Amino acid sequence: xxxxxxxxxxxxxxxxxxxxxxxxxxxxxxxxxxxxxxxxxxxxxxxxxxxxxxxxxxxxxxxxxxxxxxxxxxxxxxxxxxxxxxxxxxxxxxxxxxxxxxxxxxxxxxxxxxxxxxxxxxxxxxxxxxxxxxxxxxxxxxxxxxxxxxxxxxxxxxxxxxxxxxxxxxxxxxxxxxxxxxxxxxxxxxxxxxxxxxxxxxxxxxxxxxxxxxxxxxxxxxxxxxxxxxxxxxxxxxxxxxxxxxxxxxxxxxxxxxxxxxxxxxxxxxxxxxxxxxxxxxxxxxxxxxxxxxxxxxxxxxxxxxxxxxxxxxxxxxxxxxxxxxxxxxxxxxxxxxxxxxxxxxxxxxxxxxxxxxxxxxxxxxxxxxxxxxxxxxxxxxxxxxxxxxxxxxxxxxxxxxxxxxxxxxxxxxxx
Amino acid sequence: xxxxxxxxxxxxxxxxxxxxxxxxxxxxxxxxxxxxxxxxxxxxxxxxxxxxxxxxxxxxxxxxxxxxxxxxxxxxxxxxxxxxxxxxxxxxxxxxxxxxxxxxxxxxxxxxxxxxxxxxxxxxxxxxxxxxxxxxxxxxxxxxxxxxxxxxxxxxxxxxx
Amino acid sequence: xxxxxxxxxxxxxxxxxxxxxxxxxxxxxxxxxxxxxxxxxxxxxxxxxxxxxxxxxxxxxxxxxxxxxxxxxxxxxxxxxxxxxxxxxxxxxxxxxxxxxxxxxxxxxxxxxxxxxxxxxxxxxxxxxxxxxxxxxxxxxxxxxxxxxxxxxxxxxxxxxxxxxxxxxxxxx
Numbered sequence: 001x002x003x004x005x006x007x008x009x010x011x012x013x014x015x016x017x018x019x020x021x022x023x024x025x026x027x028x029x030x031x032x033x034x035x036x037x038x039x040x041x042x043x044x045x046x047x048x049x050x051x052x053x054x055x056x057x058x059x060x061x062x063x064x065x066x067x068x069x070x071x072x073x074x075x076x077x078x079x080x081x082x083x084x085x086x087x088x089x090x091x092x093x094x095x096x097x098x099x100x101x102x103x104x105x106x107x108x109x110x111x112x113x114x115x116x117x118x119x120x121x122x123x124x125x126x127x128x129x130x131x132x133x134x135x136x137x138x139x140x141x142x143x144x145x146x147x148x149x150x151x152x153x154x155x156x157x158x159x160x161x162x163x164x165x166x167x168x169x170x171x172x173x174x175x176x177x178x179x180x181x182x183x184x185x186x187x188x189x190x191x192x193x194x195x196x197x198x199x200x201x202x203x204x205x206x207x208x209x210x211x212x213x214x215x216x217x218x219x220x221x222x223x224x225x226x227x228x229x230x231x232x233x234x235x236x237x238x239x240x241x242x243x244x245x246x247x248x249x250x251x252x253x254x255x256x257x258x259x260x261x262x263x264x265x266x267x268x269x270x271x272x273x274x275x276x277x278x279x280x281x282x283x284x285x286x287x288x289x290x291x292x293x294x295x296x297x298x299x300x301x302x303x304x305x306x307x308x309x310x311x312x313x314x315x316x317x318x319x320x321x322x323x324x325x326x327x328x329x330x331x332x333x334x335x336x337x338x339x340x341x342x343x344x345x346x347x348x349x350x351x352x353x354x355x356x357x358x359x360x361x362x363x364x365x366x367x368x369x370x371x372x373x374x375x376x377x378x379x380x381x382x383x384x385x386x387x388x389x390x391x392x393x394x395x396x397x398x399x400x401x402x403x404x405x406x407x408x409x410x411x412x413x414x415x416x
Numbered sequence: 417x418x419x420x421x422x423x424x425x426x427x428x429x430x431x432x433x434x435x436x437x438x439x440x441x442x443x444x445x446x447x448x449x450x451x452x453x454x455x456x457x458x459x460x461x462x463x464x465x466x467x468x469x470x471x472x473x474x475x476x477x478x479x480x481x482x483x484x485x486x487x488x489x490x491x492x493x494x495x496x497x498x499x500x501x502x503x504x505x506x507x508x509x510x511x512x513x514x515x516x517x518x519x520x521x522x523x524x525x526x527x528x529x530x531x532x533x534x535x536x537x538x539x540x541x542x543x544x545x546x547x548x549x550x551x552x553x554x555x556x557x558x559x560x561x562x563x564x565x566x567x568x569x570x571x572x573x574x575x576x577x
Numbered sequence: 578x579x580x581x582x583x584x585x586x587x588x589x590x591x592x593x594x595x596x597x598x599x600x601x602x603x604x605x606x607x608x609x610x611x612x613x614x615x616x617x618x619x620x621x622x623x624x625x626x627x628x629x630x631x632x633x634x635x636x637x638x639x640x641x642x643x644x645x646x647x648x649x650x651x652x653x654x655x656x657x658x659x660x661x662x663x664x665x666x667x668x669x670x671x672x673x674x675x676x677x678x679x680x681x682x683x684x685x686x687x688x689x690x691x692x693x694x695x696x697x698x699x700x701x702x703x704x705x706x707x708x709x710x711x712x713x714x715x716x717x718x719x720x721x722x723x724x725x726x727x728x729x730x731x732x733x734x735x736x737x738x739x740x741x742x743x744x745x746x747x748x749x750x
Contacts, residue, residue, distance in 0.1 A: 040480040065711035070532035092454035238685035347602040374639035531728030
């Protein structure tokens, strides 16, 4: 196609996007290419419209919304407990974390206390979920940078985590195990030995993967100096999680705004210096070890903490089945909770937790009824994806794929 | 019978054309990489996980290009924005092609009964096998794939082209 | 005096009548601000050297239909060192919903405001890239408004199975 015809096509089809591309695109000097929603390296249905000068990116405009599920509106039509099931499916690699953040918001709104054994279980599951999510990140990110064997290894380790989840809740991924007031039910006797086995099994394998990647000259070539963002820009774009810590800013919600008893655990927060893809990779490799450290400490606490795993407040949490046969109040509470649900007071709360991608926040507004008036998820991938254009300017197309992998986006998180 | 006895040790096998072609089609059916959401994680577990290894069926090679694949496993929820893209990719696949709707969202809309999700991907493309589950276990997806293989085995000459 | 109390005092001193209400609920402070002053309030909170709310954690909205003014645009600001969290709320009327964009103060408000426009129809004056983000570009209506239907498909039971099957648009080859 001649340059003239190409320009006309650009002018007519991309009318509303004209302001996002440089003048060179309109004169036909650079090529505007569509990295469409179905692409092997975009980790889901992300569409990138890239303006290329040869192979160098001048502008990369993300077009999202291909996985917009309307969860927030759907949750307004269900009671609080029924809406919990939908939260698993938002960031589908951080199921426990989504459940946890939503339940923390409900507990804050309803002013409900969670028993200590439930807090410890929540911490163990959130950290195991973090390890699982980072395993998928490692597998897919290294596949994008052409090291595909690690994908197979990582999914093998992930099977062990999913076996643990299946043991406690019956489901591998979408467990809905963490409920408002605590957790669904107590863990079976095999849980602690299984987690201990996993903690003994994983470190030598992680050492293998680090030996394959961390000092590998090909890996270093492809990741150092790529996708650099400095600390000031990272804060201006409100990046959180490993993407922010890669630029050297020490901000981890588990440390500065602790929840679920995180202040009692001893762990470090790894920091990077340059804010490039390599630093973000290395921080996540160190986060594996810190998560395992937290799970070790939590297991020791779990053995000593006996007691209920869900709150005694019968207005929020259902009574145990054994009580229903003997107590009239228990039967009434059970009936009210499963038919109408509990009523939340009028007011708004905002709760933030540290998901493997960054700050996951839930803004919950109640209106006195049994259904949420508004649930908004401040998802880390949505916010972390914004500076993609700045981070990938003057890089090759192949590097853009690596940058997307290092930000670690999950499209269910971006589009909700 | 007599022919096989006389020529069997000369390395000749007799069969019908249908059986031979169907055998060839099932033994190396290449899926297209169409993981959309959570079901994609279980699909990758099926393909890449060591317990559920899909390469014993010749299917570990997930082609990104629709022009080179036979099977589209729609894994995940299809939104109204994504539906035209899905149809376009389906049209770009060469015959013979099959579609597996993996998971509840692809089969019937799943738990998302709202304005944004297509209630069942069979509103967009014709589906051969539906696999239920949210997400379906890797074993369930394998059962769906084997069911598809059995369906392809039974295909007759008049159904081709 | 805590940081939050200092903030409220400084805001009341500088903006006076534009600070409509200050409430505290479950340990969080919400300040209702008149929508004409929101850009100045946000800039003041970010740039004042003793306040330093430099992080916009969340920008969203919710709909109180049929109460008027129906839209509440919510800004969640954070001061990073303590940390201190504060929420600003602006009420926007339903007919001609418009509010100033804070993109020039907080860069990351760009996509958040596009999402609020897409879901609620609130226009942000001064936004550099004002278009839909999650819904398709030619979608009519704003889904998260309370008067927008959920759009669900009727559940098939045995008594209505045949009618629904006749209407359902199955794909041909």
